[in-house]
Amino acid sequence: MNSVIYREHILDHYKNPQNFGIVECADIIHKESNPLCGDEIEISAKIKNNKLADIKFRGHGCAISQAAASIMTENLKGKPMEEIMRFSREDMMNLLAIQISAMRMKCALLARHVLNKALLKNLNEKNNENHKRMKKELQNE
Amino acid sequence: MKTIDNIRKEFPVLLRKVHDKKLIYLDNAATSQKPKRVLNKLLSHYTKHNANIHRAAHTLGEESTLAYEDAHKIVADFINAKSWREIVFTKNATEAFNLLSYSLGNSLRSGDEIVISIMEHHSNFVPWQEIAKRKKCKLHVIGMKNNSVDIKELSKKINKNTKIVSVVHVSNVLGSVNDVKMISDIVHSRSSAKVIIDAAQSIQHIPIDVQHIGCDFLVFTGHKIYAPTGTGVLYGKKEFLESMPPFMTGGGMIEKVTVEKTTFGEIPYKFEAGTPPIAESIALGEAIKFVKELGLNEIHSHENKLIKYALDKLKKIKGITILGSENAEDHIGVISFNLKGIHSHDLATILDQEGIAIRSGHHCAEPLLNYLGLNDCARVSFAIYNTKEEVDQLIKSLEKAKKVFA
Numbered sequence: 392m393n394s395v396i397y398r399e400h401i402l403d404h405y406k407n408p409q410n411f412g413i414v415e416c417a418d419i420i421h422k423e424s425n426p427l428c429g430d431e432i433e434i435s436a437k438i439k440n441n442k443l444a445d446i447k448f449r450g451h452g453c454a455i456s457q458a459a460a461s462i463m464t465e466n467l468k469g470k471p472m473e474e475i476m477r478f479s480r481e482d483m484m485n486l487l488a489i490q491i492s493a494m495r496m497k498c499a500l501l502a503r504h505v506l507n508k509a510l511l512k513n514l515n516e517k518n519n520e521n522h523k524r525m526k527k528e529l530q531n532e
Numbered sequence: 533m534k535t536i537d538n539i540r541k542e543f544p545v546l547l548r549k550v551h552d553k554k555l556i557y558l559d560n561a562a563t564s565q566k567p568k569r570v571l572n573k574l575l576s577h578y579t580k581h582n583a584n585i586h587r588a589a590h591t592l593g594e595e596s597t598l599a600y601e602d603a604h605k606i607v608a609d610f611i612n613a614k615s616w617r618e619i620v621f622t623k624n625a626t627e628a629f630n631l632l633s634y635s636l637g638n639s640l641r642s643g644d645e646i647v648i649s650i651m652e653h654h655s656n657f658v659p660w661q662e663i664a665k666r667k668k669c670k671l672h673v674i675g676m677k678n679n680s681v682d683i684k685e686l687s688k689k690i691n692k693n694t695k696i697v698s699v700v701h702v703s704n705v706l707g708s709v710n711d712v713k714m715i716s717d718i719v720h721s722r723s724s725a726k727v728i729i730d731a732a733q734s735i736q737h738i739p740i741d742v743q744h745i746g747c748d749f750l751v752f753t754g755h756k757i758y759a760p761t762g763t764g765v766l767y768g769k770k771e772f773l774e775s776m777p778p779f780m781t782g783g784g785m786i787e788k789v790t791v792e793k794t795t796f797g798e799i800p801y802k803f804e805a806g807t808p809p810i811a812e813s814i815a816l817g818e819a820i821k822f823v824k825e826l827g828l829n830e831i832h833s834h835e836n837k838l839i840k841y842a843l844d845k846l847k848k849i850k851g852i853t854i855l856g857s858e859n860a861e862d863h864i865g866v867i868s869f870n871l872k873g874i875h876s877h878d879l880a881t882i883l884d885q886e887g888i889a890i891r892s893g894h895h896c897a898e899p900l901l902n903y904l905g906l907n908d909c910a911r912v913s914f915a916i917y918n919t920k921e922e923v924d925q926l927i928k929s930l931e932k933a934k935k936v937f938a
Contacts, residue, residue: 395885396881397878397881397882397936397937402936402937427893428877428892428893428894428908429893429894429898429907429908430877451907452875452877452907453875453876453877453878454874454875454878454937455877455878492881495877495881498877
């Protein structure tokens with residue numbers, strides 16, 4: 392079957408997740424589950440010299456939610472925080488590079504949603520433009 | 533008995549395609565599809581008889597009122613209630629449970645005890661958890677033995693403080709049946725507690741006689757028995773419904789209103805505040821006529837054959853775990869399972885691409901899933917219009933899914 396969703400890279404990340412685990416002495420950490428289906432993701436990360444020095448995830452759930460977390464952490468690790476704060480839903484969907492139905496969108500975006508919450512919860516930058524934008528985005532999710 | 537082919541013709545949605553494949557609808561425990569005669573009933577109500585009920589002195593008002601009352605009578609007859617007044621229409625089973633938890637809950641006192649089981653759907657779990665918290669009551673959650681409520685454990689928990697016992701008839705995850713007559717008898721012999729039965733997953737599959745069961749209340753939802761959404765049913769013994777306070781108040785449920793006080797109307801209207809879903813309720817009556825004409829014994833026999841056929845084939849799939857019993861006789865309507873290495877959501881997505889609709893996740897029964905040590909499972913559920921060919925297609929598609937994730 393030629394699956395438009397379960398492409399090779401998704402299945403690879405699902406079977407061999409990258410950055411699976413927890414970052415010791417993390418600067419930011421957050422866990423959330425998707426109440427509709429029970430998928431659960433925890434993101435922990437370390438910030439050094441204004442860069443995302445380390446990021447890991449753990450959790451359980453469907454191939455989409457787990458592969459998305461693996462792909463996201465792989466992509467964001469080592470990047471400057473300015474870029475991390477601007478990482479959008481569109482960026483996430485571009486990284487996944489698959490067609491997702493409306494019902495599965497939550498699975499695809501769970502990792503990014505948890506990362507956003509972690510950043511908002513732990514970073515004390517209330518007046519930062521990025522902070523405001525992220526908060527607004529979360530309200531619409 | 534009509535042939536299944538002829539029955540299928542009565543369900544227009546079965547003609548549609550999904551991802552260019554013939555729709556195979558195996559999510560009937562979530563909601564059933566609707567036959568033409570039910571849809572036509574909705575249309576004929578709105579095109580010929582539409583008016584609000586109870587108050588209008590005109591012809592349409594009378595027709596609507598009589599048809600709406602008649603729907604109560606059809607339901608009463610279907611479950612062998614003593615009177616149509618023992619049938620309260622709610623918008624779904626959840627509302628019926630909330631009505632009970634508030635209205636019966638009104639007289640609960642600190643120290644009273646409520647008994648439910650680990651098999652409950654959230655609709656028969658959360659309302660009791662909430663009222664127990666508010667009224668400082670003890671909530672006992674009975675475990676399972678052989679996929680059914682552990683009768684011994686239940687018996688031990690019933691005492692003079694027990695005020696409410698609410699248990700499911702057929703599990704929406706395991707398809708297993710509880711002996712609700714025995715549970716009713718045990719509870720009534722040991723306490724003055726009210727017995728409530730959740731028949732949401734049994735009413736469409738097996739005959740139900742509330743007088744034979746001996747329960748005080750019974751709840752189901754219309755949309756799982758070929759009726760439109762917005763049609764829930766609460767059966768309650770007349771003496772109890774009459775003495776209980778209303779859940780919601782306002783129009784339609786009163787006898788007399790003055791500035792100082794209000795007296796409430798007769799049952800069932802005391803519990804049906806506001807304009808109800810009139811057309812939908814009338815169509816519920818039509819759906820039950822449809823079921824009665826086919827015959828529940830015939831329906832059950834057809835569905836059970838399918839379950840046996842499906843179970844035999846599913847068991848042969850390598851890496852599959854069937855939840856609950858492996859015997860077809862112990863399954864009413866549903867089979868849940870997990871395939872090793874494939875999350876149920878992924879399975880549902882892959883099957884959807886083959887035109888097959890199944891359910892995945894925790895099925896609104898998280899306590900049960902946790903009890904079984906699971907986060908989720910896949911569920912196929914059957915109705916009168918499903919066929920062996922559809923089961924064959926399901927099995928083929930499961931094998932395909934295994935290849936994708938191999």
